[in-house]
Amino acid sequence: MSASVAAEGSAGEKKSRPGGMVWPRLKAVLLALVVPLALLLGWHLAVKAGMTRLIPSPADVAEYMVDFAVGGIWDDAFSATLHIHLFASMTRVYGGFALAALVAVPLGLLIGRNEKVRALLDPFLQLMRPIPVTAWLPLSMILFGLGPRSAFFLVFLGAFYPILLNTVFGVRSVEKRLFEAASMLGCSGTAQFFRVVLPASLPSIFTGLRLGLGLAWFVIVVGEMTGVPQGLGAVIMDGRTLSRTELVICGMIVIGIAGFISDRIIVAIMNRLLRWSPSHHG
Amino acid sequence: MAELPILDLRNVGKVYELNDQRIEALRDANLVVEKGEFVCLIGASGCGKSTLLRIVAGFEPPSAGEALMWDKAIAGPAPDRGMVFQDYGLFPWLSVRQNIGFGPASRGLPKAELRVLVDRFVDMVGLTRFADAYPHQLSGGMKQRVAIARVLANDAEMVLMDEPFGALDAMTRERLQDELLDIWQRTKLTVLFVTHSIEEAIFLADRVVVMEPGPGRIASEHRIELPRPRDVSSPEFNAVRRDLSARLHSHHGKKAA
Numbered sequence: 224m225s226a227s228v229a230a231e232g233s234a235g236e237k238k239s240r241p242g243g244m245v246w247p248r249l250k251a252v253l254l255a256l257v258v259p260l261a262l263l264l265g266w267h268l269a270v271k272a273g274m275t276r277l278i279p280s281p282a283d284v285a286e287y288m289v290d291f292a293v294g295g296i297w298d299d300a301f302s303a304t305l306h307i308h309l310f311a312s313m314t315r316v317y318g319g320f321a322l323a324a325l326v327a328v329p330l331g332l333l334i335g336r337n338e339k340v341r342a343l344l345d346p347f348l349q350l351m352r353p354i355p356v357t358a359w360l361p362l363s364m365i366l367f368g369l370g371p372r373s374a375f376f377l378v379f380l381g382a383f384y385p386i387l388l389n390t391v392f393g394v395r396s397v398e399k400r401l402f403e404a405a406s407m408l409g410c411s412g413t414a415q416f417f418r419v420v421l422p423a424s425l426p427s428i429f430t431g432l433r434l435g436l437g438l439a440w441f442v443i444v445v446g447e448m449t450g451v452p453q454g455l456g457a458v459i460m461d462g463r464t465l466s467r468t469e470l471v472i473c474g475m476i477v478i479g480i481a482g483f484i485s486d487r488i489i490v491a492i493m494n495r496l497l498r499w500s501p502s503h504h505g
Numbered sequence: 506m507a508e509l510p511i512l513d514l515r516n517v518g519k520v521y522e523l524n525d526q527r528i529e530a531l532r533d534a535n536l537v538v539e540k541g542e543f544v545c546l547i548g549a550s551g552c553g554k555s556t557l558l559r560i561v562a563g564f565e566p567p568s569a570g571e572a573l574m575w576d577k578a579i580a581g582p583a584p585d586r587g588m589v590f591q592d593y594g595l596f597p598w599l600s601v602r603q604n605i606g607f608g609p610a611s612r613g614l615p616k617a618e619l620r621v622l623v624d625r626f627v628d629m630v631g632l633t634r635f636a637d638a639y640p641h642q643l644s645g646g647m648k649q650r651v652a653i654a655r656v657l658a659n660d661a662e663m664v665l666m667d668e669p670f671g672a673l674d675a676m677t678r679e680r681l682q683d684e685l686l687d688i689w690q691r692t693k694l695t696v697l698f699v700t701h702s703i704e705e706a707i708f709l710a711d712r713v714v715v716m717e718p719g720p721g722r723i724a725s726e727h728r729i730e731l732p733r734p735r736d737v738s739s740p741e742f743n744a745v746r747r748d749l750s751a752r753l754h755s756h757h758g759k760k761a762a
Contacts, residue, residue, distance in 0.1 A: 403564055404594040408608035408659050409584035418611060422598040499598045499639040 279469045287469040311453035319378025320439040331390025356381045356442045374446035381442035382435035393427025429493045440482035512538035518569035529720035530556040543696045545710035553721020554699045587656025589666040593648040595640040602636045608659030626654040646677035663695040
């Protein structure tokens with residue numbers, strides 16, 4: 224049983240050297256910072272050299288960011304409003320995403336499992352899929368009016384397809400062998416759905432949720448072009464209209480960070496639920 | 506009247522239809538297996554040995570003839586016939602313990618009883634230290650032990666094994682053969698075992714069923730009278746091997762002629 228010995232050896236090693244984990248982690252963080260810092264430096268130098276007068280320097284943006292977050296520097300209409308806009312955007316992103324997940328996961332399971340449902344819905348959904356979310360904007364404003372409901376709908380639309388398609392894929396790629404194994408062990412019918420199909424397609428469903436949540440943040444700016452007063456997308460649109468580029472950049476940074484944190488959270492949940500899967504360990 | 510056989514195949518045939526092509530995988534197979542018997546099916550690829558096993562498992566209905574277990578037609582997969590696949594077929598999201606308990610758990614066995622039962626079979630296949638590991642953390646030999654324990658824990662009367670040790674290295678294979686015989690002798694299970702290794706068949710079986718391809722059918726049956734435990738290096742074992750090998754090749758020779 225050489226394999227078992229090897230497995231034990233590596234497990235023991237991990238436990239006995241907790242201090243050994245610090246440097247690799249630190250190294251990963253440092254490596255991840257190289258490109259952003261270089262870009263920041265390039266940006267700073269470019270502005271300093273006078274290559275553009277329309278883009279503020281990183282230091283200016285940082286100052287606006289502080290004002291945007293806590294106020295006390297410029298005290299204009301946008302000072303100390305970050306939390307309001309962030310919260311507004313988050314409700315739309317998570318709301319739209321949750322609704323998309325709530326519809327797309329069951330629908331995907333159904334389409335993946337049931338030939339008739341697939342024949343009924345798949346062609347239609349495939350036909351609708353190439354239409355970009357942006358193209359839905361005017362129609363959405365007519366259907367849902369100016370305001371948050373339109374934004375909500377567009378986010379929903381953006382998150383819907385990756386969740387649906389990955390769920391369908393997950394269900395359809397469950398190994399045939401596992402159904403045979405389950406049925407010879409006395410598990411069939413509906414029980415098989417819960418004990419085999421669902422757990423087996425969970426990695427794909429999670430991939431879909433992860434992509435969906437990413438896209439939800441991705442389309443939030445479009446979603447908030449619908450004339451909502453608050454939200455990070457609205458801030459960016461206002462910044463554009465008012466030629467306040469620093470505001471636009473602040474909005475971009477906040478969306479980036481919020482999207483990143485959302486993604487980390489979903490990855491953490493995924494790694495916890497899928498610790499049985501060799502491809503979900505980091 | 507003789508005791509009822511556990512398995513009775515009568516003129517069983519299987520034809521697959523694949524886009525206008527008709528493939529006869531099995532023709533006129535007749536096989537009677539007594540309870541507690543260890544039967545090996547052996548033959549070249551395409552001889553229908555896996556098809557026969559899948560029909561007994563209930564994964565495929567026969568296109569001709571009857572497949573009877575305890576005199577009742579086999580109507581689909583059921584827990585009384587457990588299958589051990591070459592590629593294991595373990596549930597990757599379940600631990601060793603949960604895989605072994607899959608059958609009893611889906612029948613709704615109470616938690617406390619389930620635990621006792623699972624512990625017994627985890628212990629039987631010597632995986633106590635790996636009881637909470639997931640399949641991807643196990644070696645091939647360990648995975649196959651889980652697959653065997655899973656079927657035993659589910660109270661199968663007959664274990665169907667489709668080249669179960671084919672993907673394992675020689676050392677692990679020998680070890681699992683010993684363990685399987687040990688379990689078989691203790692539990693008095695009925696085993697139907699598909700292999701392409703003459704040596705494996707002679708080492709394990711009470712009876713070796715030789716099959717041949719084109720179309721797949723049963724060519725001959727050989728009772729192995731060697732006393733157990735069998736010694737693969739003994740002259741007696743070699744004699745049986747030579748004899749069986751000659752028969753296998755003569756079947757193939759006939760086919761080529």
